[in-house]
Amino acid sequence: MTDYNCSLAELIINACAEAWRDDGELMATGIGPLPRLGASLAKVSFNPLLQLTDGENYYADAPVPPGKRHAEPVYEGYANYDRVFSALWGGRRHSMVSPVQLDRFGQANISTIGDRAAPKVAMLGARGFPGNSIYHPNSFFIPNHSTRSFVADEVDFVCMAGYNPERYLNGTPPKGLDLRIIVSDLCVMDFNGPDKAIRVVSLHPGVSFELVQENTGFELSKASDTLTLTPAPSEAHMALLGTLDPNNVRESVLKDNPPAIRD
Amino acid sequence: MSTEPSDDFSKVETPSEIISRLEDGMTIGIGGWATRRKPMALVREILKSDLKDLTLVSYGGPDVGLLCAAGKVKKLIFAFVSLDQYPLDPHFRAARQSGQIEVWELDEGMLHWGLRAAAMDLPFLPTRIGIGTDIINQPGFKLIDSPYEDGETFVAMPAINLDAALIHAHRSDVKGNILTMSPDPFFDELFSRAAPHTYASVEKIVTTPELDIETNARFALVERARITAVTETPFGAHPTSAAPDYHLDLKHIKSYVESAATPEAWDAYKTAYLSGTQADYIDAVGGADTIGAIAKPVY
Numbered sequence: 001m002t003d004y005n006c007s008l009a010e011l012i013i014n015a016c017a018e019a020w021r022d023d024g025e026l027m028a029t030g031i032g033p034l035p036r037l038g039a040s041l042a043k044v045s046f047n048p049l050l051q052l053t054d055g056e057n058y059y060a061d062a063p064v065p066p067g068k069r070h071a072e073p074v075y076e077g078y079a080n081y082d083r084v085f086s087a088l089w090g091g092r093r094h095s096m097v098s099p100v101q102l103d104r105f106g107q108a109n110i111s112t113i114g115d116r117a118a119p120k121v122a123m124l125g126a127r128g129f130p131g132n133s134i135y136h137p138n139s140f141f142i143p144n145h146s147t148r149s150f151v152a153d154e155v156d157f158v159c160m161a162g163y164n165p166e167r168y169l170n171g172t173p174p175k176g177l178d179l180r181i182i183v184s185d186l187c188v189m190d191f192n193g194p195d196k197a198i199r200v201v202s203l204h205p206g207v208s209f210e211l212v213q214e215n216t217g218f219e220l221s222k223a224s225d226t227l228t229l230t231p232a233p234s235e236a237h238m239a240l241l242g243t244l245d246p247n248n249v250r251e252s253v254l255k256d257n258p259p260a261i262r263d
Numbered sequence: 264m265s266t267e268p269s270d271d272f273s274k275v276e277t278p279s280e281i282i283s284r285l286e287d288g289m290t291i292g293i294g295g296w297a298t299r300r301k302p303m304a305l306v307r308e309i310l311k312s313d314l315k316d317l318t319l320v321s322y323g324g325p326d327v328g329l330l331c332a333a334g335k336v337k338k339l340i341f342a343f344v345s346l347d348q349y350p351l352d353p354h355f356r357a358a359r360q361s362g363q364i365e366v367w368e369l370d371e372g373m374l375h376w377g378l379r380a381a382a383m384d385l386p387f388l389p390t391r392i393g394i395g396t397d398i399i400n401q402p403g404f405k406l407i408d409s410p411y412e413d414g415e416t417f418v419a420m421p422a423i424n425l426d427a428a429l430i431h432a433h434r435s436d437v438k439g440n441i442l443t444m445s446p447d448p449f450f451d452e453l454f455s456r457a458a459p460h461t462y463a464s465v466e467k468i469v470t471t472p473e474l475d476i477e478t479n480a481r482f483a484l485v486e487r488a489r490i491t492a493v494t495e496t497p498f499g500a501h502p503t504s505a506a507p508d509y510h511l512d513l514k515h516i517k518s519y520v521e522s523a524a525t526p527e528a529w530d531a532y533k534t535a536y537l538s539g540t541q542a543d544y545i546d547a548v549g550g551a552d553t554i555g556a557i558a559k560p561v562y
Contacts, residue, residue, distance in 0.1 A: 131371070
């Protein structure tokens, strides 16, 4: 494993980037520094057609680094909220988000934990998750792979639709529902198991399938009998990351910035 | 016929005159978005009033948190409450977690759609949003089948009819011709169309020619017939931003967040910032020059 000369955060960014590889020309939204850097890396490496915003009002010609600005971005388009809604309702967007809970159907929660009338934990609210989930592709980044994030039952409040037949209208999945990949701090998963079940595609170096299963509240399948390792970023990608993240925000996302290879 | 700009009526009022027009139990829409262009001077004026049992409709920020902390809110219609850099508003959380407020939680786009339906005087607008989620398991939603050959089943998003809307903008003349000059106007136009009365605080009241409408047409929010009254409150959005005039005051947001820690902290916050006039408030938060010098945050 000598080629894993990178941090876990960098391995994750590289894995997140893959979500947008074959998307063609659409709005790529990575919420949080690692998904955002993943979208940035996808744009400057294998999918230059992606449209990225500055995180606020405008599409930028080149990815805008998270944190302190070292140069004024060159803008190429307008991304006010009204336009973002219009764009996403047209389907040409692929988001990667980090819900607090995710279940075996891919249903996601960022609203409340516990009783709805007086919740144990009140979080943001559903934001745009319900609409996003049925209008355009979505992927996930879960920074702490555990049975608290990958829950045994349904999530406490379903903000994003998933592949749950019980909730389908007229027996068909919501039109536009298209869940792609899940990147966690342990592995990469997708929804290509039987009946859209979540399955492990690759393990981060030093992680066993058993460890992933132990930290997941539902049963996982495997993409193949012998799971591959999540690929390390190439030297070229590592160099690009230096440019995309000059403030080294990626070092401060995961506790103690661990190396890619798990002890 | 005179070619002079007409100046024969004025909608200018004080913040307290505006708030005195509101009544207990009203459904009040609040413009802006999270930490951007919230009509905070008007919100603080509500805090000073006896108003109660309000239903708020908001893309929520400290407007919602403050009104919750002051016990003014009966029900909240929302998609989120966030302070952006501080993702969770502790005043909102406290009210929500104690069960003190009722909620009708929506997707951001559904809130847009509900205001749009009200603006168009429609009982509902169809959407797919909410399908497959717990949003539509809340009371207040019905489904509707397309009458066309597709036969698809939709959520009938009900109109969100407001009794009043409060917004903050940059410029207005005395007649209520408003310019909202920030990079994103958000949904203030729809809020104003979903309400029979819209009250706008503005940074500055100018003459009609000074609006320079030919240059600024893209910033003109809505026809003035929708604006019932305007009030001049410089820095009226503080601590939220009214870019390009001024930016988010993160330092004050921190004080606001910390004021939720204990009842004593909340009392201290009220004494320092919520007991005086808007001019007292601006002094208390450091004065006009300090606010004007705050750097644009990066996201």
